[in-house]
Amino acid sequence: MSSWNQLVRALKRSLGVGRQQLQVAERHVVLVTGCDSGLGHSMAVYCHNMLNMTVVGCCHNLQSAGAKRLQQLDTVQPGQRSRLYTWQLDLLSAESIQQVHAQLQLLLASHDYQLWALVNNAGVMCFGEFEWQLPAQFELQINCNLLGTMRLTHQLMPLLRQHAARIVNITSHCGLYALPALAPYAASKAALRLWNDALRIELQQYGLEVVNFVPGSFVMDSNIAARQQQHAEQMFLAFSEEQRHFYGNYFKQFNEYLSILSGFKEPNKVQDVRLLAKFKDALTSTQPLTIYIHEPWRYKLYRWLFGFCPTPIADWLAIRFCAMPSYASALGSEKRN
Structure with missing residues (x-):
């Protein structure tokens, strides 16, 4: 051609x-x-x-x-x-x-x-x-x-x-x-x-x-x-004592949130x-x-925002988009308990 x-x-x-x-x-x-x-x-x-x-x-x-x-x-x-x-x-x-x-x-x-x-x-x-x-x-x-x-x-x-x-x-x-x-x-x-x-x-x-x-x-x-929980178990078993102490309840909350994904449908x-x-x-x-x-419209909106927002704002939007448990929220719940 x-x-x-x-x-x-x-x-x-x-x-x-x-x-x-x-x-x-x-x-x-x-x-x-x-x-x-x-x-x-x-x-x-x-x-x-x-x-x-x-x-x-x-x-x-x-x-x-x-x-x-x-x-x-x-x-x-x-x-x-x-x-x-x-x-x-x-x-x-x-x-x-x-x-x-x-x-x-x-x-x-x-x-x-x-x-x-x-x-x-x-x-x-x-x-x-x-x-x-x-x-x-x-x-x-x-x-x-x-x-x-x-x-x-x-x-x-x-x-x-x-x-x-x-x-x-x-x-x-x-x-x-x-x-x-x-x-x-x-x-x-x-x-x-x-x-x-x-x-x-x-x-x-x-x-x-x-x-x-x-x-x-x-x-x-x-x-x-489907194997997310198995992956999480392998991650935790490989953690050092320092990592287990540092991430604490955050790792548990994170994977409990994702438990809905596990298992073959x-x-x-x-x-x-x-x-x-x-x-x-x-x-x-x-x-x-x-x-x-x-x-869906939610993806379209976020993709549009990602395209022109300054990096710090785009990073914040990415966290909001994923809506996952955060380290800060997990620490807060530990202190309240």
Whole structure:
């Protein structure tokens, strides 16, 4: 693609000129990661049920409730071919990534399939101040959210290029603005956002689209933080006597507040029509936006304020936005008791 054509294309995209919806069908394959629960599970179901695409739903555990529900959707009548494949994927394992690549190659070669999109959704999250988190915990978040996504995309890159498939990377508001108690997670998502942007620029010359999709808060509807209490127990066990004395009741209050996140939830379909419409546009528009941000009004207000407030005020707003227990409030409660 010439530099002039790239410039014209960029101008059309920025102005929204010529935006149309491409028609997708069962011959179009979309691979979604992190389908055990939450947004990934919902995206896989939406692509299968509403867009009639062939879906590869990658799950970390094929015995999970989400994986089994996806398998139940795959009701093939005689003479029909499957439109939903549930594969195991561990983004921390090079062997697992290579196996998914081999399975995808075979799938695409067996029929007149076209690889339409890779949706990088899988991720892990651990709440806790940075001093609390163990190296294994913050390395897990960086390794899965960032490096695992990079490894999978790199492995599939020739297939993506050959099929002119698009890449949709699910990032986070944490990648737009830093939030306390989520430093490693925010770092992984911020790095993912910049990698997404660089990849978008690189692949334009080959006619590939790369999209950043920021879906808003789904922590209550997914299992991304299901092991939070186990993480907290590991943190506390690793504390020195000085740390246990210094943080005192604060650490306990902090994790009691987060107890609602722990435990694995049943997968449920996202019912947000506006979010799903944006996801469809990211998949099927001839001129997809470079970034889709879906958020409740509270997120939108804070994001707007973060954009122009002086740093001290923005920091105060970030604390207000998270609404977590504070060290000062915990000390106050200890004194009152």
